[in-house]
Amino acid sequence: MVYTRLKLGIVLILLLGFVPSSQANTLELVFEDGRSRNTLYTLSEGGVEYIPLNQVVQAFNLSRNWDSLNGMILLSYRGRTASITPDQPIAIVERRSYSFKNSPKYIEGILMIPLDYVINILPLLYDKEMSWDSSRRVLRIGSSRIEIASLQHAVYTDYTRIVIQTNKSIAYKVVEKLPALLILDLPEASFILPNNPLQVGSNVVKTVKVINSYGTTQVLINLGEQFASYNHFALNDPPRIVIDVYSTPGGGNTARKEEKPPLVGESLNPLDILPKARTPTTVRAVIIDPGHGGRDNGIALGPDLWEKDITLTVAQKLSESIRRRLGVRVILTRNANENLSPVERTTLANSTKADLFISLHVNNSFSPNTRGFEVYTLDAPGTSDNTNPEALLVKASALDHAQETYLDKSERLANYIVTAYNEETKSKDARSKRAPLLVLKGAIMPAVQIEMGYFSNPVDKEKITQEDFQKLIVKVITDGIINFKRYLEQVSLN
Amino acid sequence: MVERRWFLPIVLVIIGIFSLGLALYFLYSPGHFGSLSLTGNETTQNIDIRLSGPTKKIAVFLVTGDGGSLTTLEKEIPSDLTLIEQVKAVIQNLISKPPEGLMTPIPDGTRLQSLFIDSSGNAYLDFSREIQQSHIGGLTAELLTVGSIVNTLLFNFKEIKGVQLLVEGSEIETLAGHIDCTKPFSQMLMLENKT
Ligand SMILES: [Zn+2]
Numbered sequence: 001m002v003y004t005r006l007k008l009g010i011v012l013i014l015l016l017g018f019v020p021s022s023q024a025n026t027l028e029l030v031f032e033d034g035r036s037r038n039t040l041y042t043l044s045e046g047g048v049e050y051i052p053l054n055q056v057v058q059a060f061n062l063s064r065n066w067d068s069l070n071g072m073i074l075l076s077y078r079g080r081t082a083s084i085t086p087d088q089p090i091a092i093v094e095r096r097s098y099s100f101k102n103s104p105k106y107i108e109g110i111l112m113i114p115l116d117y118v119i120n121i122l123p124l125l126y127d128k129e130m131s132w133d134s135s136r137r138v139l140r141i142g143s144s145r146i147e148i149a150s151l152q153h154a155v156y157t158d159y160t161r162i163v164i165q166t167n168k169s170i171a172y173k174v175v176e177k178l179p180a181l182l183i184l185d186l187p188e189a190s191f192i193l194p195n196n197p198l199q200v201g202s203n204v205v206k207t208v209k210v211i212n213s214y215g216t217t218q219v220l221i222n223l224g225e226q227f228a229s230y231n232h233f234a235l236n237d238p239p240r241i242v243i244d245v246y247s248t249p250g251g252g253n254t255a256r257k258e259e260k261p262p263l264v265g266e267s268l269n270p271l272d273i274l275p276k277a278r279t280p281t282t283v284r285a286v287i288i289d290p291g292h293g294g295r296d297n298g299i300a301l302g303p304d305l306w307e308k309d310i311t312l313t314v315a316q317k318l319s320e321s322i323r324r325r326l327g328v329r330v331i332l333t334r335n336a337n338e339n340l341s342p343v344e345r346t347t348l349a350n351s352t353k354a355d356l357f358i359s360l361h362v363n364n365s366f367s368p369n370t371r372g373f374e375v376y377t378l379d380a381p382g383t384s385d386n387t388n389p390e391a392l393l394v395k396a397s398a399l400d401h402a403q404e405t406y407l408d409k410s411e412r413l414a415n416y417i418v419t420a421y422n423e424e425t426k427s428k429d430a431r432s433k434r435a436p437l438l439v440l441k442g443a444i445m446p447a448v449q450i451e452m453g454y455f456s457n458p459v460d461k462e463k464i465t466q467e468d469f470q471k472l473i474v475k476v477i478t479d480g481i482i483n484f485k486r487y488l489e490q491v492s493l494n
Numbered sequence: 495m496v497e498r499r500w501f502l503p504i505v506l507v508i509i510g511i512f513s514l515g516l517a518l519y520f521l522y523s524p525g526h527f528g529s530l531s532l533t534g535n536e537t538t539q540n541i542d543i544r545l546s547g548p549t550k551k552i553a554v555f556l557v558t559g560d561g562g563s564l565t566t567l568e569k570e571i572p573s574d575l576t577l578i579e580q581v582k583a584v585i586q587n588l589i590s591k592p593p594e595g596l597m598t599p600i601p602d603g604t605r606l607q608s609l610f611i612d613s614s615g616n617a618y619l620d621f622s623r624e625i626q627q628s629h630i631g632g633l634t635a636e637l638l639t640v641g642s643i644v645n646t647l648l649f650n651f652k653e654i655k656g657v658q659l660l661v662e663g664s665e666i667e668t669l670a671g672h673i674d675c676t677k678p679f680s681q682m683l684m685l686e687n688k689t
Contacts, residue, residue, distance in 0.1 A: 011678075090553075435672070438668050438674040456632070
């Protein structure tokens with residue numbers, strides 16, 4: 001830590017030497033929860049104060065990624081992201097744009113962030129209140145905002161339990177609107193809940209919904225016909241509020257029952273008419289999807305050669321390799337020049353009860369420079385909150401959120417394949433990425449889409465039709481699956 | 495501490511005057527991209543769009559010549575248009591021939607046939623069949639095409655909460671076989687790589 005500060009100090013002193021009319025300064029970061037104090041070195045140029053990006057990343061415990069679609073640097077904190085683009089006073093936070101006064105810029109090769117970005121944009125990303133005291137040059141980072149971490153439920157014979165987990169203990173009060181509604185009044189909290197409203201559908205609780213209402217946050221518990229009484233209490237480790245809703249009277253007076261762990265994953269939306277979600281413990285069957293086919297040719301690779309042909313050739317070779325090396329069942333979504341929509345492919349995969357899904361494609365871009373082997377998992381941004389609930393219900397189909405449960409495993413599979421490729425070729429040509437891919441969205445199993453190479457890149461284009469390169473692809477994908485299978489088996493043993 | 499108090503009212507008055515000035519500046523300055531300096535920084539005249547009256551600055555997402563990623567280019571559109579007209583003008587700018595060094599990811603001959611914005615702020619853009627038929631294909635190219643349209647609209651118009659692409663009046667599953675176009679995009683499209 002001391003060393004890093006020293007290093008930054010030296011860098012700044014050097015910068016001062018090179019950049020005329022610049023001025024060095026410091027500012028204090030004070031974390032109000034008493035954890036730490038941090039000194040940031042700043043540099044003023046043209047009346048604008050800048051902080052090196054590295055320092056900001058370190059002090060705020062952010063991670064830094066690259067958004068290759070928009071050519072921006074992404075800072076992330078607990079799954080939220082904010083962008084930085086050199087020479088543009090615009091940031092995209094949680095995929096909406098915000099403007100600020102001065103652009104980030106490179107000074108002597110170091111990316112510098114203007115102070116107003118730190119003061120105005122970082123609070124949108126960071127989950128804590130911030131205040132800037134310009135006379136004392138102190139940026140105070142307040143205590144955490146209240147956050148609802150999860151909403152869970154469990155249905156027992158005589159009562160239904162609702163568990164609202166928060167990031168810290170909070171005061172709450174229950175407002176009765178009997179017989180239809182119980183309202184839990186909380187201080188204003190932030191929440192990103194995948195299952196809001198929560199469809200419970202028991203005889204005592206229909207739905208649970210978390211909403212923001214005039215500076216407070218409310219949990220609305222819609223009661224069912226059999227409702228008779230309720231009981232509530234707060235627990236710690238993790239902090240949570242528990243509400244038990246009974247079908248028998250006096251539930252609130254009986255001794256508090258032993259809290260059973262909420263049944264996670266049991267809160268399926270009634271719209272979900274899918275086969276029940278399964279947790280794969282090994283790989284018994286693999287489904288391979290040769291991209292495109294029939295009327296849909298994909299990319300034109302040559303006078304009489306299409307993406308759909310290459311994907312089928314490689315899929316057949318891959319199928320043979322997996323069968324031979326893993327001894328498992330392999331199914332192809334198509335084994336000829338057939339027309340299949342993305343949704344039909346996923347449905348096929350789900351109905352065969354395969355344990356993993358691999359879609360094969362050839363990539364293409366507008367520039368000859370982009371190249372490489374890419375393994376994609378689903379980018380599943382939360383559903384928009386702008387659509388009204390009814391419209392959302394009509395629009396929501398059973399397949400919409402199916403893959404979300406498997407994203408961790410899908411990413412693991414992607415990483416195993418990427419690693420296998422890079423090890424085999426002793427390169428860094430393979431990457432894993434995310435995109436909103438229709439064919440992956442509805443898959444109820446770990447699922448990846450592999451883009452074998454860029455037709456728009458001369459080197460990749462040359463390789464893609466070669467026997468040797470196809471053999472290499474088949475080998476690394478099989479290697480990846482073998483490692484993934486090993487991982488699944490290990491996890492299920494523990 | 496005590497001797498400092500006397501200047502507090504003066505400071506407050508100064509802050510007051512400053513804020514008022516700032517408020518007036520923002521109220522009367524054209525557009526909200528005041529100090530924006532974007533790549534290229536070029537204002538291309540467009541035959542379809544008159545630029546005689548008051549204008550507002552917008553940014554369109556185009557493909558970079560080198561990296562195959564998107565970048566923003568500043569343009570101007572008349573500011574005294576309805577939202578629908580503004581969106582049409584922005585899409586027109588996105589489709590028209592970009593300056594040297596940039597490319598539009600929208601296929602040649604593509605026309606925006608109609609445009610509808612519903613009460614939830616979802617914009618439905620009906621494109622002619624060229625956007626699909628003349629597309630070069632491939633996931634990255636498709637993502638750049640969809641991303642340029644979606645990001646341009648979500649970036650410039652706070653009123654627009656979602657963007658859905660239609661082709662010849664019909665909903666589409668995908669534009670070129672990969673990207674999920676079955677619902678409005680409510681967030682800008684990004685592609686995250688670990689650095
Ligand atoms: Zn494809």
